[in-house]
Amino acid sequence: MIDPSSDRAVFRQLADLLRGRITSGDLAPGASLPSELRLAQEYGLSRTSVRQAIALLRSEGLVIVQPPRGTFVRTTEPTETVTLLKGDTASARMPTPAERRELEIGEGVPVLVVFRADGSRELYPADRIRVGR
Amino acid sequence: MIDPSSDRAVFRQLADLLRGRITSGDLAPGASLPSELRLAQEYGLSRTSVRQAIALLRSEGLVIVQPPRGTFVRTTEPTETVTLLKGDTASARMPTPAERRELEIGEGVPVLVVFRADGSRELYPADRIRVGR
DNA sequence: AGAGATTTGTACGTATGTATG
DNA sequence: TCATACATACGTACAAATCTC
Numbered sequence: 001m002i003d004p005s006s007d008r009a010v011f012r013q014l015a016d017l018l019r020g021r022i023t024s025g026d027l028a029p030g031a032s033l034p035s036e037l038r039l040a041q042e043y044g045l046s047r048t049s050v051r052q053a054i055a056l057l058r059s060e061g062l063v064i065v066q067p068p069r070g071t072f073v074r075t076t077e078p079t080e081t082v083t084l085l086k087g088d089t090a091s092a093r094m095p096t097p098a099e100r101r102e103l104e105i106g107e108g109v110p111v112l113v114v115f116r117a118d119g120s121r122e123l124y125p126a127d128r129i130r131v132g133r
Numbered sequence: 134m135i136d137p138s139s140d141r142a143v144f145r146q147l148a149d150l151l152r153g154r155i156t157s158g159d160l161a162p163g164a165s166l167p168s169e170l171r172l173a174q175e176y177g178l179s180r181t182s183v184r185q186a187i188a189l190l191r192s193e194g195l196v197i198v199q200p201p202r203g204t205f206v207r208t209t210e211p212t213e214t215v216t217l218l219k220g221d222t223a224s225a226r227m228p229t230p231a232e233r234r235e236l237e238i239g240e241g242v243p244v245l246v247v248f249r250a251d252g253s254r255e256l257y258p259a260d261r262i263r264v265g266r
Numbered sequence: 267a268g269a270g271a272t273t274t275g276t277a278c279g280t281a282t283g284t285a286t287g
Numbered sequence: 288t289c290a291t292a293c294a295t296a297c298g299t300a301c302a303a304a305t306c307t308c
Contacts, residue, residue, distance in 0.1 A: 004277090009275080009276060009277085010276085010277075011276080011277085019229075035291080035292055035293085036292070036293070037291085037292075045277085045278095046277060046278050046279075047279095048276095048277065048278065048279085049276085049277060049278085051293085051294090052276085052277090055188070059192045059227065059241075060227045060228075060229070060230075061226060061227045065293070065294095066286095066293090067284085067285070067286085067292070067293040067294065068284075068285055068286055068287095068291070068292040068293045068294085069285090069286065069287085069292080069293085070291095070292070070293085071292095071293085079224070081222060084217060084264070084265070084266050085266075086266060087265075087266075088265065088266065089214060089263045089264065089265035090223065090263060090264050090265070091212070091245070091259060091262075091263035091264070092225030092243045092245055092259040093194060093242075093243065093259060093260070094192065094193045094194045094241050094242075094243065095193075096152075096193070097193075108192075108227050109226075109227075110225045110226065110227065110243035110259065112224070112225055115263075126224060126225040126226060126243065127226070129224075130222045130223060130224035130248075131217075131222065131223050131224070131264065132217070132220075132221065132222035132223070133217050133218075133219060133220075133221065133266045137296090142294075142295060142296085143295080143296075144295080144296085168272075168273060168274085169273075169274070170272085170273075178296085178297095179296060179297050179298070180298095181295095181296065181297070181298085182295085182296060182297085184274090184275090185295085185296090198274070198275095199274090199305095200273070200274040200275065200303080200304070200305090201272070201273040201274045201275085201303075201304050201305055201306090202273075202274085202304090202305065202306085203272095203273070203274085204273095204274085
């Protein structure tokens with residue numbers, strides 16, 4: 001399943017494999033991934049490489065880590081809609097650490113930035129909020 | 134500047150320090166960061182810790198890495214606006230690796246997902262596109 | 267063209283700390 | 288109390304791409 005002689009880095013191969021299990025539903029939202037040690041043994045990798053793979057999935061917003069409980073497939077949050085009025089615009093970017101703390105934004109989750117016509121600005125966690133009209 | 138005995142991890146302290154230099158303008162968009170080896174020597178850290186710090190800044194979309202040229206402060210792209218029509222909504226999330234390749238999305242940059250009233254879906258790089266009405 | 271230096275990427279190992287169950 | 292599991296931090300080594308001389 002994982003080929004150390006491949007051009008593709010082994011930690012990327014492991015990430016591909018886990019990502020596939022998540023998107024296919026084999027690992028459903030809320031399900032726990034095997035521990036780092038378990039994955040390392042199962043695929044004959046170092047724990048370092050396993051951690052690199054999981055870090056990749058974290059940055060993609062696919063999993064959350066609750067040390068030292070384990071690593072879990074992220075559950076999709078119920079979504080509210082924020083209404084854009086005439087002249088408003090909205091964009092998205094990754095939050096600063098301060099914004100992540102303040103809005104309780106998980107890893108790998110962007111912030112939606114709403115620019116109101118009056119010049120004011122609002123921030124929302126992109127996994128719980130969408131914009132509409 | 135960096136306190137190994139602090140509660141805050143040294144790689145987070147280094148990330149804080151570099152983030153500060155970026156947001157203050159000391160390191161302007163397009164400027165190159167010191168090499169990993171340079172930072173490690175300058176602050177008395179291992180290259181591992183320096184790489185962790187830079188990985189953090191990458192995930193925040195603050196810097197881009199062009200191996201082996203170096204690490205650079207991300208430049209802000211010109212922004213176009215996509216218009217939301219009645220019944221449309223939009224949200225944001227991190228792109229899949231396939232989407233990143235296809236839309237040429239840099240690291241630490243979300244995708245804007247526009248859901249049209251007719252059920253169709255459009256994807257845009259969040260650093261170049263915003264939505265409006 | 268070629269050689270060497272530089273820089274990031276990958277992969278391994280070890281050790282210790284901290285929080286959970 | 289003890290085992291488990293993730294976080295931090297150090298070290299080494301080699302590969303690959305770019306740049307310079």
